[in-house]
Amino acid sequence: MEDSDHPARILLVDDEDYLRNGVKRILQIEGFEVETAENGAEGIKKGTEFDFDVALLDLKMPDISGIEVLRMIRQARPNTICFMATAYASYETAVEATKLGAEGYILKPFTPDELIHNIEKGLQKRRLILEAERLKADREARLLELAFERSRLNTIINLLADGVLVINQFGEMVYYNPAALRYLDLDVILLAEEILEILPPEVKEIAQRMISKEKFEVMGESVQFKLSSNPDMFVEVTCSPIPDHDRKKIAGIVIVAKNITQFKEIEQLKSQFVSMVSHELKAPVAATIGFLDILLNPKMKLTDDQRSDFLNRSTARLRSLLTMVNDLLDISRIELNTVKREIVKIDLASLVQETVEMMQFEAAKKNITIKFSAGEIPFTIEADRLEIERVITNLMSNAVKYNKTDGEVLVSLKKKGAYIILEIKDTGIGLKPEEKNRLFSEFFRAKNEFTKSIHGTGLGLSIVKKTIDYYSGKIESESEYGKGTTFRVFLPEKILNK
Amino acid sequence: MNYEKKILLVDDDIDILEQNKILFEAEGYTVETAETSNDGYEKFLTFKPACAVIDLMMEEYDSGFVLAHKLKRHPLGKKMPVYIVTAVANQTGLQFESMTPEEQEWINADDILNKPVEIEEILSRISDFYENQSG
Numbered sequence: 130m131e132d133s134d135h136p137a138r139i140l141l142v143d144d145e146d147y148l149r150n151g152v153k154r155i156l157q158i159e160g161f162e163v164e165t166a167e168n169g170a171e172g173i174k175k176g177t178e179f180d181f182d183v184a185l186l187d188l189k190m191p192d193i194s195g196i197e198v199l200r201m202i203r204q205a206r207p208n209t210i211c212f213m214a215t216a217y218a219s220y221e222t223a224v225e226a227t228k229l230g231a232e233g234y235i236l237k238p239f240t241p242d243e244l245i246h247n248i249e250k251g252l253q254k255r256r257l258i259l260e261a262e263r264l265k266a267d268r269e270a271r272l273l274e275l276a277f278e279r280s281r282l283n284t285i286i287n288l289l290a291d292g293v294l295v296i297n298q299f300g301e302m303v304y305y306n307p308a309a310l311r312y313l314d315l316d317v318i319l320l321a322e323e324i325l326e327i328l329p330p331e332v333k334e335i336a337q338r339m340i341s342k343e344k345f346e347v348m349g350e351s352v353q354f355k356l357s358s359n360p361d362m363f364v365e366v367t368c369s370p371i372p373d374h375d376r377k378k379i380a381g382i383v384i385v386a387k388n389i390t391q392f393k394e395i396e397q398l399k400s401q402f403v404s405m406v407s408h409e410l411k412a413p414v415a416a417t418i419g420f421l422d423i424l425l426n427p428k429m430k431l432t433d434d435q436r437s438d439f440l441n442r443s444t445a446r447l448r449s450l451l452t453m454v455n456d457l458l459d460i461s462r463i464e465l466n467t468v469k470r471e472i473v474k475i476d477l478a479s480l481v482q483e484t485v486e487m488m489q490f491e492a493a494k495k496n497i498t499i500k501f502s503a504g505e506i507p508f509t510i511e512a513d514r515l516e517i518e519r520v521i522t523n524l525m526s527n528a529v530k531y532n533k534t535d536g537e538v539l540v541s542l543k544k545k546g547a548y549i550i551l552e553i554k555d556t557g558i559g560l561k562p563e564e565k566n567r568l569f570s571e572f573f574r575a576k577n578e579f580t581k582s583i584h585g586t587g588l589g590l591s592i593v594k595k596t597i598d599y600y601s602g603k604i605e606s607e608s609e610y611g612k613g614t615t616f617r618v619f620l621p622e623k624i625l626n627k
Numbered sequence: 628m629n630y631e632k633k634i635l636l637v638d639d640d641i642d643i644l645e646q647n648k649i650l651f652e653a654e655g656y657t658v659e660t661a662e663t664s665n666d667g668y669e670k671f672l673t674f675k676p677a678c679a680v681i682d683l684m685m686e687e688y689d690s691g692f693v694l695a696h697k698l699k700r701h702p703l704g705k706k707m708p709v710y711i712v713t714a715v716a717n718q719t720g721l722q723f724e725s726m727t728p729e730e731q732e733w734i735n736a737d738d739i740l741n742k743p744v745e746i747e748e749i750l751s752r753i754s755d756f757y758e759n760q761s762g
């Protein structure tokens with residue numbers, strides 16, 4: 130076939146030399162590429178091997194008849210346009226040749242114009258056939274692609290974690306995925322089943338209103354509710370109208386149902402935390418204002434001792450407020466992972482020793498003895514020094530603060546596998562079993578007759594736990610109410626994946 | 628109706644406790660203070676106050692409710708006003724308006740007041756309470 134970089138290719142099969150050469154010349158002058166065969170066998174060989182655009186076959190040849198050559202070429206190359214050339218044509222051979230797919234007869238002798246005219250006609254036909262074939266192949270490929278696309282889409286929607294339900298403008302089910310049943314509280318539904326009545330009332334109300342609208346509007350609507358069959362599950366359902374082909378009316382609704390239980394839980398925890406923080410921040414402010422109001426009240430008859438006592442206590446409350454705000458900022462830095470750390474090798478034994486010495490003053494007030502024991506082996510870890518110092522200080526200061534007069538604090542370092550174990554054991558007031566679970570939560574402080582005079586923010590252990598978590602360590606506690614508490618901190622020697 | 632000017636204050640914040648003590652004393656009250664629910668109940672039995680003002684959040688977030696319930700169940704407590712004070716009414720999930728009548732009846736406090744409380748407000752409530760009783 131003719132294309133931009135190739136002339137049309139013509140096969141010429143004839144046993145007469147002069148005719149073959151003459152025709153070949155005529156066609157070459159017209160710009161065609163010509164291949165010749167001098168008998169039937171050669172014609173079949175060449176015509177089946179290569180897809181010629183047009184073949185001109187002599188009907189009468191000594192070895193194999195032109196009809197046979199036609200049959201073989203048409204079989205192998207159905208798109209090659211074949212003409213029969215002959216001096217005499219009977220009706221029978223004409224019918225047979227046409228049946229076998231010959232394009233036409235060119236009667237010998239023919240003029241160059243007749244020949245060219247026929248060849249051009251044949252080439253045009255060939256172009257049409259090939260174009261039709263290309264379109265057919267394209268269409269088949271597209272259909273295949275479409276079917277594949279549809280099944281892939283089905284698979285995707287079926288695997289979606291969110292529920293998807295599509296209804297038409299009559300409220301009949303058109304499509305759904307398994308999650309839709311779960312989050313819309315439905316049992317089995319059938320195709321074309323009228324579904325509005327069995328939808329949760331919150332969804333039914335929106336869907337009904339949407340369907341009844343005369344005009345299509347691009348307006349989705351969402352609602353959140355608990356499932357009546359499972360009140361622990363919170364879902365958010367969004368209904369979006371589907372426009373019809375001219376975007377004027379509503380063709381149906383897509384209903385997407387999402388499980389938002391976890392989100393709701395987090396939301397509740399957050400608001401609980403916010404109210405706890407505001408309560409804890411408000412208390413020292415209220416106490417300070419209370420003192421200042423009394424100090425400023427001219428009706429109050431206060432002694433100088435009372436005045437200075439109230440001012441001192443106000444200062445103490447404000448200081449504790451400042452500590453609390455700083456602790457809260459630290460917690461949020463740890464949680465947001467915006468802490469600037471300088472990871473270095475730390476000799477834990479000497480760090481613990483320094484902290485023990487620092488605590489002696491506080492311990493002496495209640496006549497508490499602090500004992501520290503560690504083996505001769507080195508106890509090194511990789512961490513930020515200030516952070517680890519704070520963990521040790523918080524735990525030791527708790528062991529002193531919550532201890533009894535004449536009590537003891539036993540501190541030790543051990544090594545187990547790739548971990549260093551820091552143990553801090555006190556002979557203090559201990560924890561009740563119900564208090565143990567809340568030990569590491571923000572603002573938890575054991576409140577009883579022993580602890581009422583002990584000050585603290587309730588954030589120390591929370592910071593300790595979050596820090597140890599960061600270093601992929603672990604903290605354990607053992608406690609007996611009235612007897613004492615033991616904290617055991619496991620820290621890896623080498624910092625992991627940071 | 629006459630009543631002895633005796634008031635019991637229960638709060639786990641000793642600063643607040645002392646401030647209120649001074650303020651009520653300036654109004655001619657004899658004041659007893661307690662820092663825990665248990666201590667509050669003991670003092671109530673021995674001190675026999677004309678009124679109790681209880682902080683809501685002490686050992687637990689609702690300790691004040693439990694103590695109010697105990698006081699109001701006692702023969703002595705039935706005849707006196709018990710007020711719960713709290714700083715958390717506005718910001719927390721605790722919405723007192725949404726408590727069921729059963730819950731309110733169980734707690735049985737005469738009122739739940741927002742912290743910080745005005746001494747004058749409590750004084751006028753106490754006198755209203757005893758006037759209604761005599762009338």
